[in-house]
Amino acid sequence: MSTDALSRISWTPSFGGRLVEDDGIDAQDRVNAQCIEVYHYIVRHGAIAPSGFDRVAVELGRTGHEVVSTIMQLVELRLLRTDGAVGGRLVPVDPQYAATLLVSPIERAIYQQRELADQLRERIDSIAGARDSAVVPGGSIDRLEGVAELRGLLKQAADVCRDELVVLRPSHDDDEVLDRLLEACHGVLDRGVSVRIISPHRSRAGFASRAKSRRLIDGGAAIRTISQVPQASVVFDRSLAVVFGTSADGLLPTGHRVRDENVVRYLIEMFDQLWEGAAPLAADETGYADEVADDLQRSIALLMAQGLTDEAVARRLGMSVRTCRRHIAALLRSLGSVSRFQAGVQVATRFATGSPLGT
Structure with missing residues (x-):
């Protein structure tokens, strides 16, 4: 322990x-x-x-x-x-379990108070709207800030989730904070709820990230990977979404709770499109499969062709600069390129003609 x-x-x-x-x-x-x-x-x-x-x-x-x-x-x-x-x-x-026992009721109470405030606000807005059609009721999208509020929201939403949970899980410097938030959703697996997660390809490489993925897959989740994952977000039962971000000073996690059906539908459609083109991840899989390696190198080369620095490419793909440079060196060798721009142009040309890399 x-x-x-x-x-x-x-x-x-x-x-x-x-x-x-x-x-x-x-x-x-x-x-x-x-x-x-x-x-x-x-x-x-x-x-x-x-x-x-x-x-x-x-x-x-x-x-x-x-x-x-x-x-x-x-x-x-x-x-x-x-x-x-x-x-x-x-x-x-175990200290982590003890902290969960103590903090979870507090987080739940915070979220319930927030829900009550929203219900009161919506009721007042609806009454005002009945008298004056120019008044637009609010509450379809609102902002939360801090780990306690967000965990309370996610735990409450997960408790009532019955059919499907989808997660866009990018990779950033604040991985630990995002993982702590998303842990509040994992309990749906125990109830047989369908869980689909899209992660970046780099999550296949690290030991810790592979271990996390293996636990989720063993629990019943389906995970696929792509080169670049957009903004972190979660959608419950195709009716409630939470889109994550950070505060202006970068110190606190934030989230926008979305209940507007058109916005939620857009997020689901975007997720489904990404899911179709993503590579499935198996629990016992280690490293990059050929298909994944080609997709990752293609993404790196295309970003290089845009003139992005190693640091910018690494940030876009959610990997360390050192790992990114290792991929770039391997890409230049496989293509026989003498410059970053030349490699990007070659990959773009081969992608357009359907030719594989390294040929």
């Missing part, structure tokens, strides 16, 4: 401010340090019974009161639970 994530979990004390004790150490930092120390101790030992609290205090050089107080805080943080055995032993809980 990974315990590094504990250091990122901050205990919020019941008092309003932060206290600094006589030795100059912040009281909250001291409590966090005790939580980390005791939690790591229990992880190493696998479990702890109430009769063993005194031993923990002795081995860690803490008072009995400090150990009991710290264990109570770990239980409140869902980082410890009883195992149901006689004697009520406490066993450690």
